[in-house]
């Protein structure tokens with residue numbers, strides 16, 4: 001071999017998955033999926049054996065050539081090795097590329113602004129994590145001036161973007177509908193005159209929806225999610241009114257009315273899974289089949305602000321087991337060309353399909369900032385009202401130095417478990433807010449369920465490979481570009 005020795009397998013750059021009888025290789029640096037041919041598989045096995053036995057890899061590869069019945073010519077073996085070297089699955093002692101090319105963020109790519117329009121909420125959900133949550137009468141409402149300053153800040157920070165998102169959050173955002181109307185009235189002509197697109201979305205508890213409001217949201221093509229935790233017995237465990245009564249009956253009636261008349265976009269349900277609630281399939285079945293939501297997304301709480309509501313380790317394991325059971329149903333439906341709207345899996349498959357390679361876990365602080373009622377800038381909606389210092393405000397602008405320093409700390413993987421993790425470019429250390437709630441430091445990786453996450457991603461890779469083999473038309477139809485129906 002005309003290559004520098006010694007050859008070594010770079011284990012942290014590959015993840016092997018078996019799909020039926022095929023060997024698949026997940027290339028960690030690029031999140032690409034390859035079917036392993038027999039020769040490449042054999043080379044990988046021999047390199048692995050070489051390390052385990054202390055033999056020189058070259059000796060084992062020479063044995064491969066000399067094996068009785070070996071039909072692989074030397075040039076094919078060399079070509080396969082070169083490809084593995086190129087992918088950095090095998091190293092010949094040279095320096096490996098860095099997953100994170102730069103630890104500095106010189107410019108924001110801000111495309112989303114979250115407006116916390118009112119800290120007040122008309123429900124009193126037991127687990128609610130919002131740190132600035134108030135009863136309706138005490139809610140602090142955002143002024144129109146603050147909202148408009150926030151929109152102008154979005155445009156000033158990232159004039160190069162062509163598409164922007166404005167997200168309304170609370171408390172309960174529909175408890176301050178006039179501000180939402182004012183912002184839309186301001187944005188549509190403002191972005192239109194610049195030749196830019198603006199998209200609106202909100203997550204609501206659904207209780208304040210009226211036909212008039214629904215039709216107005218529909219006209220402006222809002223992306224809507226309704227917070228609903230499943231059938232009555234589950235939903236009413238936590239989602240209660242200020243007076244302590246379950247909100248299921250009201251939310252169901254409102255959701256059904258909304259779903260019967262909302263036309264512009266599919267409507268999703270957002271489920272919060274907390275201590276005592278792990279019935280993933282039952283919840284999905286009710287929300288998707290009985291109520292007709294287009295998709296159902298689950299948010300398992302592992303590190304909320306109220307620790308008593310965190311899922312216990314065994315509960316979290318059961319949630320992921322439920323995800324996999326529901327994932328099997330997703331796969332069965334996908335083989336028949338149907339999408340059953342399990343958005344946690346759908347999003348993972350979309351990332352795999354797009355070859356997602358992220359050095360940061362989400363857009364918070366980079367593509368997205370959340371504005372609280374007073375105009376202070378936070379990493380995302382979950383940090384509004386928290387004790388983490390704000391990163392500027394809508395009047396003085398973004399505190400670039402502090403934000404850059406924060407992001408640089410998370411971009412540094414050296415010395416953390418993430419540096420060699422097989423899902424490092426999909427997880428990237430996990431949610432800042434979970435880290436903050438659990439470790440008091442938003443830059444600390446979320447270590448408490450890494451194994452479950454890795455297993456879930458393996459399941460996603462397997463599912464993706466199976467759909468690719470059995471019904472690739474599903475991928476074209478639903479994942480590329482992402483669609484719900």
Ligand code: SF4
Pocket residue numbers: 417418421422423424425427428429430445446447449450451453454
């Ligand atoms: S937090 Fe855990 S699962 Fe995520 S990248 Fe780091 S080590 Fe991997």
Ligand code: SF4
Pocket residue numbers: 361362363364379380381382430431432433434
């Ligand atoms: S920090 Fe966590 S909650 Fe906030 S946007 Fe990122 S993933 Fe979501």
